[in-house]
Amino acid sequence: MTATSSTPRLRIAVAGASGRMGRMLVEAIQNSKDCMLSAALDLPGSPALGTDAAAFLGQNSGALIESDLHSALSKADFLIDFTRPEGTLEHLAVCAELGVKVVIGTTGFSDAQKAQIAAYAQKTAIMLAPNMSVGVNVTLKLLEMAAKALDTGYDIEIVEAHHKHKVDAPSGTAIKMGEVIAEAQGTKLEDRAVYERFGHTGERKENTIGFATVRGGDIVGDHTVLFAGTGERIEITHKSSSRATYAEGSLRAVRFLATQAQGQFDMFDVLNLRA
Structure with missing residues (x-):
């Protein structure tokens, strides 16, 4: 306009x-x-x-x-x-x-x-929307496509990093990424999300979506989704500098x-x- x-x-x-x-x-x-x-x-x-x-x-x-x-x-x-x-x-x-x-x-x-x-x-x-960035939302679309193609044989981890003043975790964007992936695979994030790991956790459970949170400095917002398979890893990353x-x-x-x-x-x- x-x-x-x-x-x-x-x-x-x-x-x-x-x-x-x-x-x-x-x-x-x-x-x-x-x-x-x-x-x-x-x-x-x-x-x-x-x-x-x-x-x-x-x-x-x-x-x-x-x-x-x-x-x-x-x-x-x-x-x-x-x-x-x-x-x-x-x-x-x-x-x-x-x-x-x-x-x-x-x-x-x-x-x-x-x-x-x-x-x-x-x-x-x-x-x-949890994130107004055009790039982040294009990334969400890419994640939707990847999740459909990699729906078996791949472990999914979401890592996000933000500045030390952010009060909620994981970030709304990270959660949205998990929701998009779960929906693309015909499931619900609440049935698959793992938000904490500490101590003797045992082997990773199949079909879970793990989250890791980093807080520090003045990081505007970094998000990486890892699809880890046998013999290969696919990483889809978005980083905000402003x-x-x-x-x-x-x-x-x-x-x-x-x-x-x-x-x-x-x-x-x-x-x-x-x-």
């Missing part, structure tokens, strides 16, 4: 606007020709409240960071949210009330919380939601990878 004199720019609100991901989103919106930052949210008590959301760029966006949900969201047609599950659901309730469409990059939702999101999707359009890829993917999701009235979608829908 290209903005013209007759095409209004997409009005976007950003949750957690003064955080690391929030700032990447603000910068991506500021650099976009068809999007505009119309509102910015942060927690009550944040020292950033009342300041321009793009001040860190030396720019004036006209959107002051605020904590009043109704006030902020009434100025937007879309919300991009990379916060925490409880906060996202609070934001989503107001978005459903106001008809604001939502791009959710938050991870760590429980099954009950996912059910709440699905209920809200009956009132507005929601794009929920959160900018998540921000650009989020804007692609916004453009997709602009054509949807309601319903729940993911990045496979956005990137037309469903076929």
Whole structure:
């Protein structure tokens, strides 16, 4: 979508606007020709409240960071949210009330919380994905293809690494990788996942999907899926060097939601990878 004199720019609100991901989103919106930052949210008590959301760029966006949900969201047609599950659901309730469409990059939702999101999707359009990166989602498609071809005789391990500040493990992306693989093989991840190994574990059980987690430094996000067979190994890896890829993917999701009235979608829908 290209903005013209007759095409209004997409009005976007950003949750957690003064955080690391929030700032990447603000910068991506500021650099976009068809999007505009119309509102910015942060927690009550944040020292950033009342300041321009793009001040860190030396720019004036006209959107002051605020904590009043109704006030902020009434100025937007879309919300991009990379916060925490409880906060996202609070934001989503107001978005459903106001008809604001939502791009959710938050991870760590429980099954009950996912059910709440699905209920809200009956009132507005929601794009929920554990990773907005175009490359990661193409990787998921490759994993789907590999899992179908390597459905017997291969042990599957998923290794992920993130920065030391990440609070959930395994990452939402790693879990999504496991879900994609399990579904491609006609199974469910909850029946196959092994999240911990310690002490005398015995031999590896057949058909399990193992997870390993690394946390340290400022690693943005590395994911490797290993298919280990007899005499060969296939490794499919994606490495992120910047959160900018998540921000650009989020804007692609916004453009997709602009054509949807309601319903729940993911990045496979956005990137037309469903076929």
